[in-house]
Amino acid sequence: MLIVIKKALATLSLLLLPLTFLLAQNDQDFMRSTGKIYVVLAVVLTIFLGIIIYLIRLDRKLTKLEDQIKNHE
Amino acid sequence: MKNWWKILGVLLLLYAFVAGLLIPLKPGLLGVEPTILEAGKPVTLNVEGYNTFLLSQKAGLQAWLVRKDGKLLKPTKLDVTSETQLAVSFNLPPKESAPSVVDTLQLVLDNPQDGHFTRTVFVKQGTDSLATAATATWANEQVQLHESKGLAYPFMINNYESTRNLFYHVPMWFAMFIIGIAAAIVSGIYFYKRDSKHDLRAEALSKMAMTLGLLGLVTGAVWARHTWGEYWSNDPKQVYTAIGLLIYGGYFVLRSSFEDPEKRARVSAAYNIFAISTLFPLLYILPKFAAESSHPGAGSTSTFSTVDVDNTMRMVFYPAILGWTLLALWVADLSYRTARLRDKLLDS
Structure with a gap:
C-alpha cells in the first residue's frame, strides 16, 4: 500500500509540474517559450526516471526475497 | 527476457513525454480586436497570432473580410509589426441589410507557411x-x-x-479501465479457482485502478481550472466520475470489514465485478446524454479527434495509453508480489 501511495504522490507531482509551467507563461511569447519547454521536459524526465529507478530497485529486492523463500522450501 | 513489457512501458512513456511536450502547436490566431465594427466606416483590426511567421511571410500574406455569400472585401492597408502581430485596415461599405440586423463576417488571413485562419467579426449599423x-x-x-x-x-x-x-490525463483513464477490467477478470478467476493468490492480485489491480482514477480526477480538475475557469464546475462527466470512484472505493471498505480471508475474498470479488461495471456507463455513456458539457465527447462538445485531422495527436495518444497501462501493471505487479510475500511469511 505504501508503494502505491508513494507512486501516487510522485506521479501527481510529476503531472502537475509541467502544467504549472505552461500556465505561468503568457500566450504571447512563443519564440522565447520554446527555449523554456526544454527545461520543463528535463524536469519531467528527471522525476520520471527517478520513479523508474525506484521501481527497478523495488522489483529487484522483491525478486531476491522471492528467490530466498523458494530456495528455503 | 520476462520483463520486456516493463521496459516497453517506460520507453513508450518517454516517447509520450518527449513528443508530447516538444512538438509545436499549429499556427493560429490568439485574438482580433475590435470584433464589433460599424458599417460604412474605415476600421483597423489588430490581429495577434500564435506560432505564426507573419513578418517572414509578409510577401505572401493576404487578408480579406468574407461575407456569408462568399464575396470578399480587400484591405486598404496591411501592416505587419512582428511575427505575431499585424494591423489590417478596411473601408467597410454601408450595410445592405436592415439597420437592426447585425451581420457576421469572417476575417480570413493566409500565408504560404502558416496556412489560413478565420475569425468572426460583427458589423452593426453605423451611426453616421x-x-x-x-x-x-x-x-x-x-x-x-x-x-x-x-x-x-x-x-x-x-x-x-x-x-x-x-x-x-486521458490515457490514465484508459489505463484505469483496462486495469479495472483486469481486476474484475481476476476476481472472476478467484470464484472459479478459489486460490487466495487471485484475490491478492485482484486487490493489487484494484488499488492501482483506484489510484489512477483519483489521479485522473485531480489532473482533470487542474486542467479544468485553466480552461473552464474552475477546478470543479459540476460538469456531468466530473460528477459521474466522482460517483463512480466512490462506488469503486467501496471495494476497499468492504474488504476491511471482513476478518475471515476466504469470506473477504469471495464477497469482495463479487463487489469488484459490480463496481467496474458501473464505471463504464457512468464515465462513458451517461455523459454523452448530458445536454451541456465542457468535456470533449459529452454534451454538445466535439472530441479532439475532430480537430486532429492529420493524426499527429493520435500518433502520440495511442502509444501513451499503452505506456501508462504497462507502467500501471508494473506497479500493480509489485504491489501483488509484496502482498504475496507478506502472506507467505505469515503462513510459515
Whole structure:
C-alpha cells in the first residue's frame, strides 16, 4: 500500500509540474517559450526516471526475497 | 527476457513525454480586436497570432473580410509589426441589410507557411456613415488558401498549449479501465479457482485502478481550472466520475470489514465485478446524454479527434495509453508480489 501511495504522490507531482509551467507563461511569447519547454521536459524526465529507478530497485529486492523463500522450501 | 513489457512501458512513456511536450502547436490566431465594427466606416483590426511567421511571410500574406455569400472585401492597408502581430485596415461599405440586423463576417488571413485562419467579426449599423469615395466594394473573387506544413498539434482556442494534456490525463483513464477490467477478470478467476493468490492480485489491480482514477480526477480538475475557469464546475462527466470512484472505493471498505480471508475474498470479488461495471456507463455513456458539457465527447462538445485531422495527436495518444497501462501493471505487479510475500511469511 505504501508503494502505491508513494507512486501516487510522485506521479501527481510529476503531472502537475509541467502544467504549472505552461500556465505561468503568457500566450504571447512563443519564440522565447520554446527555449523554456526544454527545461520543463528535463524536469519531467528527471522525476520520471527517478520513479523508474525506484521501481527497478523495488522489483529487484522483491525478486531476491522471492528467490530466498523458494530456495528455503 | 520476462520483463520486456516493463521496459516497453517506460520507453513508450518517454516517447509520450518527449513528443508530447516538444512538438509545436499549429499556427493560429490568439485574438482580433475590435470584433464589433460599424458599417460604412474605415476600421483597423489588430490581429495577434500564435506560432505564426507573419513578418517572414509578409510577401505572401493576404487578408480579406468574407461575407456569408462568399464575396470578399480587400484591405486598404496591411501592416505587419512582428511575427505575431499585424494591423489590417478596411473601408467597410454601408450595410445592405436592415439597420437592426447585425451581420457576421469572417476575417480570413493566409500565408504560404502558416496556412489560413478565420475569425468572426460583427458589423452593426453605423451611426453616421462617411460618404467616402474610397469605400471598397464586395467582390467576387477566387482565392488560394494554404495549409500549414510540418508536424504540429491542432491549435485549439481556449486550450492552447494545454491540448498536450491529451497525452497524460486521458490515457490514465484508459489505463484505469483496462486495469479495472483486469481486476474484475481476476476476481472472476478467484470464484472459479478459489486460490487466495487471485484475490491478492485482484486487490493489487484494484488499488492501482483506484489510484489512477483519483489521479485522473485531480489532473482533470487542474486542467479544468485553466480552461473552464474552475477546478470543479459540476460538469456531468466530473460528477459521474466522482460517483463512480466512490462506488469503486467501496471495494476497499468492504474488504476491511471482513476478518475471515476466504469470506473477504469471495464477497469482495463479487463487489469488484459490480463496481467496474458501473464505471463504464457512468464515465462513458451517461455523459454523452448530458445536454451541456465542457468535456470533449459529452454534451454538445466535439472530441479532439475532430480537430486532429492529420493524426499527429493520435500518433502520440495511442502509444501513451499503452505506456501508462504497462507502467500501471508494473506497479500493480509489485504491489501483488509484496502482498504475496507478506502472506507467505505469515503462513510459515
